[in-house]
Amino acid sequence: MNKYDVLIVGTGPAGLGAAFGLLEKKPDLSILVIDKNEVSSGGLRNDCKMNFSWPIGFPEVCWDAGTAERYLRRVEDFLLPAIMEKKNVGVYFHRAEKLGVKLLEIRQSHLGTDGGLELIKTLVARLRAAGVEISLGEKMLRYDAAGKTVVTDKREVACGNLVVAPGRGGFAFLQDLMNASGIPYRDNVVDIGVRVETKEERYPIVRDYYDPKFLFPKKTRTFCTNSRSAYVVQEKYGDQASGVWSSVNGHAWSSSRPENGLTNFAILKSVTAPLASGQAYARMLGMQAALLGGGRPIMQRVGDFRLGKRSFAESFSGDLYDFEPTLPSCTPGDIGLSAPAKILNALWNAMKLLDSIVPGLLHPSTIMYYPEIKLYANRPAFLDGHFRAGEGLYLVGDGAGTSRGITAAWASGLRAADGILESL
Ligand SMILES: Cc1cc2nc3c(=O)[nH]c(=O)nc-3n(C[C@H](O)[C@H](O)[C@H](O)COP(=O)(O)OP(=O)(O)OC[C@H]3O[C@@H](n4cnc5c(N)ncnc54)[C@H](O)[C@@H]3O)c2cc1C
Numbered sequence: 001m002n003k004y005d006v007l008i009v010g011t012g013p014a015g016l017g018a019a020f021g022l023l024e025k026k027p028d029l030s031i032l033v034i035d036k037n038e039v040s041s042g043g044l045r046n047d048c049k050m051n052f053s054w055p056i057g058f059p060e061v062c063w064d065a066g067t068a069e070r071y072l073r074r075v076e077d078f079l080l081p082a083i084m085e086k087k088n089v090g091v092y093f094h095r096a097e098k099l100g101v102k103l104l105e106i107r108q109s110h111l112g113t114d115g116g117l118e119l120i121k122t123l124v125a126r127l128r129a130a131g132v133e134i135s136l137g138e139k140m141l142r143y144d145a146a147g148k149t150v151v152t153d154k155r156e157v158a159c160g161n162l163v164v165a166p167g168r169g170g171f172a173f174l175q176d177l178m179n180a181s182g183i184p185y186r187d188n189v190v191d192i193g194v195r196v197e198t199k200e201e202r203y204p205i206v207r208d209y210y211d212p213k214f215l216f217p218k219k220t221r222t223f224c225t226n227s228r229s230a231y232v233v234q235e236k237y238g239d240q241a242s243g244v245w246s247s248v249n250g251h252a253w254s255s256s257r258p259e260n261g262l263t264n265f266a267i268l269k270s271v272t273a274p275l276a277s278g279q280a281y282a283r284m285l286g287m288q289a290a291l292l293g294g295g296r297p298i299m300q301r302v303g304d305f306r307l308g309k310r311s312f313a314e315s316f317s318g319d320l321y322d323f324e325p326t327l328p329s330c331t332p333g334d335i336g337l338s339a340p341a342k343i344l345n346a347l348w349n350a351m352k353l354l355d356s357i358v359p360g361l362l363h364p365s366t367i368m369y370y371p372e373i374k375l376y377a378n379r380p381a382f383l384d385g386h387f388r389a390g391e392g393l394y395l396v397g398d399g400a401g402t403s404r405g406i407t408a409a410w411a412s413g414l415r416a417a418d419g420i421l422e423s424l
Pocket of ligand 1: 009010011012013014015034035036037043044046047048049050051057138139140141165166167168169170173224249250251396397398399403404405406407409
């Protein structure tokens with residue numbers, strides 16, 4: 001059986017942050033990184049907008065501003081992002097402030113889905129050149145804490161330290177691992193919302209500020225804005241046994257691709273207490289939307305929504321409806337039949353406020369796609385500030401609830417690496 005000083009599960013930003021964090025201080029460590037996908041670096045493949053300001057992406061239960069900013073500086077020094085210039089932000093800031101809305105000033109870079117792939121190639125080449133073994137298409141199945149061995153679908157591996165960073169998609173896997181290893185955990189917050197798609201000219205702030213972060217009342221916020229060459233995608237969750245449901249999401253290509261004149265972003269409401277299980281609640285909402293949409297997300301034009309009417313296929317062409325949805329496979333319908341009133345009211349209220357800050361958004365042609373659901377894994381009861389959940393066992397990234405974005409995931413990996421280095 002091969003033995004490594006550190007085994008890292010997941011090549012997403014959390015796993016990569018851990019690997020580079022270890023190499024920086026102890027280049028002679030033997031490190032194996034595995035990923036169940038044949039081609040991966042997790043979420044770096046998705047649009048790759050990176051936020052370099054607290055608190056974006058950092059769950060405040062795991063981070064304070066000082067610690068996050070210290071780690072963010074390290075992430076930035078390593079990745080050397082080209083920070084995008086912002087213009088005219090003061091105008092929007094003041095309009096927002098008058099309405100009780102906060103516009104956060106975030107330092108951002110944007111690589112796009114294709115730019116992210118280039119970054120991945122460079123990072124993987126750097127790891128390999130530094131002697132890190134990377135095994136793609138290898139899935140972790142189990143962990144034996146007593147023997148410090150990991151069983152994958154290919155072999156058994158012994159490791160002094162294990163960093164598990166399986167991302168949001170590995171949420172069920174991580175829960176099984178915590179159950180099997182007797183690691184206590186707590187249920188987490190869930191975010192439920194819509195993805196809004198409109199012409200860029202009706203949300204022109206994106207020309208001045210690529211991914212503007214507005215915080216509205218009732219724990220509602222804008223999230224993940226895409227423009228220039230932007231489109232909406234459908235993601236599938238669950239399985240036949242527990243039920244399949246979908247969430248929408250957004251992407252954009254880098255500036256090298258032709259622009260399509262559209263922008264999309266999510267408006268999300270965080271839902272916390274009093275829920276026995278946030279995940280189960282979100283899954284039920286996803287299933288309900290799938291039931292109404294015949295297995296697909298629902299789309300509705302703002303013009304129809306305002307009139308309390310459902311949308312039909314013909315709502316997506318002609319006259320006022322002057323752009324085609326970028327995810328046309330969605331079912332035209334009535335979001336109000338699926339989303340709970342309290343959530344929908346908060347989302348619609350936020351959209352109305354946003355339309356007063358950036359007038360034009362509520363044009364009748366604007367599309368609302370539902371649902372956009374963000375699940376965060378059950379949060380382990382960590383033993384220290386390095387996300388250690390057992391002896392030599394670190395759980396990090398979106399899957400473990402220590403991050404909600406690329407830079408915070410990378411920072412989480414660095415923080416776990418520091419814990420390992422301290423323990424050596
Ligand atoms: C469509 C989309 C767009 C996004 N856009 C942005 C954005 O623009 N900016 C931003 O900051 N964030 C964005 N995010 C979120 C971002 O991708 C995540 O916050 C980030 O990738 C989390 O990093 P991670 O390392 O924790 O997990 P991931 O990046 O998800 O990586 C986890 C890796 O672990 C592997 N894995 C899982 N289970 C196992 C197992 N059992 N064995 C082996 N390998 C396993 C997976 O294959 C995966 O490669 C987006 C997410 C999506 C879905």
